[in-house]
Amino acid sequence: MPSLTSPRLANTCWVSAWMTGDVRGSGVPVCIRKIANWRWLSCATPWRTRMLAKASIACCLLHADGREIHVRDLRSPMERHQGHLSGLRGIFVDITARKASEAALEDSEARFRGTFEQAAMGVCLCAVNGRYMRVNQRYCELTGYSEVELLLRDFREITHADDLEANERLLDALILDNTERHSIEKRILRRDGELIWVNLTISLVRSRRGSGQFMEVIEDITARKHAERELRESEARMRSILSAMREGVIMRDAEGVVIIANAAARRLYGLAPEAVFPPLLEPEGYSFVREDGSECPVPELPGARAMVEGCSAAAVVGIVAENGQCSWVMARAEPLQRDTHTGLFPVVLTLNDLTAQRRAEEELRLAATVFDNSVEAIMITDAGRQILSVNKAFTVLTGHEPMSVSGQTPAILSSVRQGLNQYDRIWREAAMRGVWQGEVWQRRREGGEFPVWLSISVVRDRGGAIANFVAVFSDITERKANEARIAFLAHHDPLTSLPNRTLFQDRLEQALARCERNGGRLALLFLDLDRFKTINDSLGHLAGDRLLQAVAERLRHCVRDTDTICRQGGDEFIIVLPDVLDSEVSARVAEKILRRLAEPFEIDGNALGTSFSIGIAVYPNDGRQASVLMKNADTAMYHAKESGRNTYRFFTEAMNANALERLQVENQLRQALERSELLLHFQPQVELSSGRIVGGEALLRWQSEVLGFVPPGRFIPIAEESGLIVPIGRWVLWEACRQAKRWLVEGQARVTVAVNISALQFRREDIVELVSQALAETGLPPSCLELELTESLLMEQAEDVLDTVQCLKNLGVRLSIDDFGTGYSSLSYLKRFAVDRLKIDQGFVRDMVEDPDDAAIVRSIIQLGRSLKLDVIAEGAESRTQVDFLISEGCREAQGYYFCPPVTPEVFAQMISSSPDPSEWQREARRA
Numbered sequence: 001m002p003s004l005t006s007p008r009l010a011n012t013c014w015v016s017a018w019m020t021g022d023v024r025g026s027g028v029p030v031c032i033r034k035i036a037n038w039r040w041l042s043c044a045t046p047w048r049t050r051m052l053a054k055a056s057i058a059c060c061l062l063h064a065d066g067r068e069i070h071v072r073d074l075r076s077p078m079e080r081h082q083g084h085l086s087g088l089r090g091i092f093v094d095i096t097a098r099k100a101s102e103a104a105l106e107d108s109e110a111r112f113r114g115t116f117e118q119a120a121m122g123v124c125l126c127a128v129n130g131r132y133m134r135v136n137q138r139y140c141e142l143t144g145y146s147e148v149e150l151l152l153r154d155f156r157e158i159t160h161a162d163d164l165e166a167n168e169r170l171l172d173a174l175i176l177d178n179t180e181r182h183s184i185e186k187r188i189l190r191r192d193g194e195l196i197w198v199n200l201t202i203s204l205v206r207s208r209r210g211s212g213q214f215m216e217v218i219e220d221i222t223a224r225k226h227a228e229r230e231l232r233e234s235e236a237r238m239r240s241i242l243s244a245m246r247e248g249v250i251m252r253d254a255e256g257v258v259i260i261a262n263a264a265a266r267r268l269y270g271l272a273p274e275a276v277f278p279p280l281l282e283p284e285g286y287s288f289v290r291e292d293g294s295e296c297p298v299p300e301l302p303g304a305r306a307m308v309e310g311c312s313a314a315a316v317v318g319i320v321a322e323n324g325q326c327s328w329v330m331a332r333a334e335p336l337q338r339d340t341h342t343g344l345f346p347v348v349l350t351l352n353d354l355t356a357q358r359r360a361e362e363e364l365r366l367a368a369t370v371f372d373n374s375v376e377a378i379m380i381t382d383a384g385r386q387i388l389s390v391n392k393a394f395t396v397l398t399g400h401e402p403m404s405v406s407g408q409t410p411a412i413l414s415s416v417r418q419g420l421n422q423y424d425r426i427w428r429e430a431a432m433r434g435v436w437q438g439e440v441w442q443r444r445r446e447g448g449e450f451p452v453w454l455s456i457s458v459v460r461d462r463g464g465a466i467a468n469f470v471a472v473f474s475d476i477t478e479r480k481a482n483e484a485r486i487a488f489l490a491h492h493d494p495l496t497s498l499p500n501r502t503l504f505q506d507r508l509e510q511a512l513a514r515c516e517r518n519g520g521r522l523a524l525l526f527l528d529l530d531r532f533k534t535i536n537d538s539l540g541h542l543a544g545d546r547l548l549q550a551v552a553e554r555l556r557h558c559v560r561d562t563d564t565i566c567r568q569g570g571d572e573f574i575i576v577l578p579d580v581l582d583s584e585v586s587a588r589v590a591e592k593i594l595r596r597l598a599e600p601f602e603i604d605g606n607a608l609g610t611s612f613s614i615g616i617a618v619y620p621n622d623g624r625q626a627s628v629l630m631k632n633a634d635t636a637m638y639h640a641k642e643s644g645r646n647t648y649r650f651f652t653e654a655m656n657a658n659a660l661e662r663l664q665v666e667n668q669l670r671q672a673l674e675r676s677e678l679l680l681h682f683q684p685q686v687e688l689s690s691g692r693i694v695g696g697e698a699l700l701r702w703q704s705e706v707l708g709f710v711p712p713g714r715f716i717p718i719a720e721e722s723g724l725i726v727p728i729g730r731w732v733l734w735e736a737c738r739q740a741k742r743w744l745v746e747g748q749a750r751v752t753v754a755v756n757i758s759a760l761q762f763r764r765e766d767i768v769e770l771v772s773q774a775l776a777e778t779g780l781p782p783s784c785l786e787l788e789l790t791e792s793l794l795m796e797q798a799e800d801v802l803d804t805v806q807c808l809k810n811l812g813v814r815l816s817i818d819d820f821g822t823g824y825s826s827l828s829y830l831k832r833f834a835v836d837r838l839k840i841d842q843g844f845v846r847d848m849v850e851d852p853d854d855a856a857i858v859r860s861i862i863q864l865g866r867s868l869k870l871d872v873i874a875e876g877a878e879s880r881t882q883v884d885f886l887i888s889e890g891c892r893e894a895q896g897y898y899f900c901p902p903v904t905p906e907v908f909a910q911m912i913s914s915s916p917d918p919s920e921w922q923r924e925a926r927r928a
């Protein structure tokens, strides 16, 4: 079958077919006429006319196979001669395919138009430059413009300025990304000026030729946008309401997860704004307490109950965060619609903050407790000072019951001493300044008056006017007494109640200033109790204290009230006599004092006889300054002592020289040890029956580089006073042990070396350790060492003295009591001491031959020794008569110049190695 797509072939074919009614080669019969008639008849031009005219007609033929074939019939009449038509010449061009595609296009166009026009959404086609090409009805309705008006515009003209940029970006993206479509929401400015929101979906439509158009579909979403905005606004309103609420609001879903929580709720939970709320049923990090402070289990919380049980619940709960911070709330929970999935109820919880209220309640309770239990009296009045309330302490202090004072004014407390006016002034001052504090006297209900420390505070109302007065006071009677006592003690000697140094110094300065102004004279008396140490040591410190008190009392009676007596310390007193006309007056006072103090004191059943040494310095002759006068009076006092005690001395310049000398001795003595200026002499101790030397007393000698030989009687007291006796005594002990050991090593007869132990050394040093070291290091057998202790030291009756003596005894050394008979020995105590020997004081030995009293004392001591099985040695034996007396009285040992004075170690060594003939020793000693 010939192809209909080839016009040339078709022409040939169809001419033939049309002419013959048969399609050559096809074998398919076709009724051209009929179909031609049918088709042509349907043409507007009458058949015949058309058949004869030159024409180009499109017509449809029915093919023999039943298909319709579209052809363009191009024909022209064929003329014979003279206008006669000989036939028709025609060409059929097959246009079936074109017709089919045109029909499809038409169809598509029709369908598009239909869709385009009927679309519920606004649709438009825009050129790439944005100009409208085609718009549908709905587009016109939405924009308010007619189609014509729109086709004259581009989309930018009706797009809201704020959305243009996004719109342009969208177009760019569409072109560049080659994506199909994009959407944005934008605003369109309608023709009537109204703004509408549209959802714009835009796609690129490309033609075959490559050019393109945008197809925009807009959907009116103004209503949705408004709804959304309203929702947003409503949510914002709700949020601001929630955040403005002082109540905490929490909404939890049916699983207890927080959906909404306002700022107040977060604050109550102690949570930061971005922190996550704990789940309701497992609030890790939190615990809850009931109103009574007991722990509240989670299932009991109102929220949990509403969530599980679906009922409204409320309770006061303390929310305790992990850091211990507790927020007290009134929690109310309301269940919402039950969740079918979990079977639980979402809940809305409101939390009313009670923390401040609880705190205020606590504070009130505390304040009430403080008010009730305060040891200080509290009184609250109104602005007119009428008493509103008082506490228990008020009643205790004042005796006024709350009921009886209510409505009265504080004037009921004003004392006679203070006076009502002054009391009133205090309250007025408090009102003026807002506060008043001070010491006042108040009156008790029964009339007694007492000092109080009063504080009045003003309480003002919001307007600043006085609302109340709060007066707090406490009884300060005891405090004042203590203060007075402290003040007294600060300026007085606690033992004698006499002015102490500070007060004395002050009074002396004042008296001197007065003398300076008035040209007056003033006497300063320095008093020292003679041998007080002996009394103290022998009778004990308590007796010594009582003696000092009694002395102070007598001194008070010896002087005028205007005179000042002070206890300088120890047994020293100072008296200032202001306004003395001449030295006579002070001498008379000194004599009076000596007389009065010479009378025995009755202390603990003992009649104690004492004496005083008094030094006097007078202003201005002996000094114009307090310090100079004091020093000079002290110097004068030493001179009084040196002059035999129980006397007084006026200061003279010569005394100063003496004092200076003492100072010089002390200074030189300090260097004596370093300079090896000290040495020991030994005085033999003789067995009277055989004349044998049984021991030697080590006696210190000082050959000073500066002062020459200084006798022990001069430097030993200074060493004692300055404390230098401690290191010096140590040296003596070691040197004596070394020397004794040397004699032993040399093979000399065994003798005991006696060493004087000063009381100060005994107290200050660890004497036991010292002796034991000296023995150990020198290698001297303990039995070769004798320690001479003073009677007064042993009579201190102190247990530690006893212990030390016992320890020394345990070392194996011998102990003797030096100067025995001069102290106040108690026989019972003597027994307790493990001493070996008593040394009769040379004072008794000296006069025993002439003085029967001394003879009796010596005799008694010898007998006492015998009774107590103690050795007895007499010291200071100077004559044969004395030695004979001692022998006749049964004394076995003696030492003294009769036998030999203290000699050097070398001489002493010769003596013990030579015959025991005392006369030889004397000769030896004299030679030495």
Ligand SMILES: Nc1nc2c(ncn2[C@@H]2O[C@H](COP(=O)(O)O[C@H]3[C@@H](O)[C@H](n4cnc5c(=O)[nH]c(N)nc54)O[C@@H]3COP(=O)(O)O)[C@@H](O)[C@H]2O)c(=O)[nH]1
Pocket (backbone or CB within 6 Å): 683, 697, 698, 699, 700, 711, 712, 713, 716, 729, 732, 756, 757, 758, 818, 819, 842, 875, 876, 877, 878, 895, 896, 897, 898, 901, 902
């Ligand atoms: N703590 C220490 N005291 C010591 C030490 N050395 C001496 N002293 C004490 O110094 C005081 C004076 O001593 P001194 O001048 O050595 O006199 C002693 C003897 O020389 C003296 N004496 C001895 N025999 C006689 C005598 O027949 N007549 C007489 N008038 N005097 C004599 O007696 C002193 C010894 O006394 P005493 O100690 O009591 O036995 C003196 O108190 C010494 O104790 C020392 O190292 N440490």
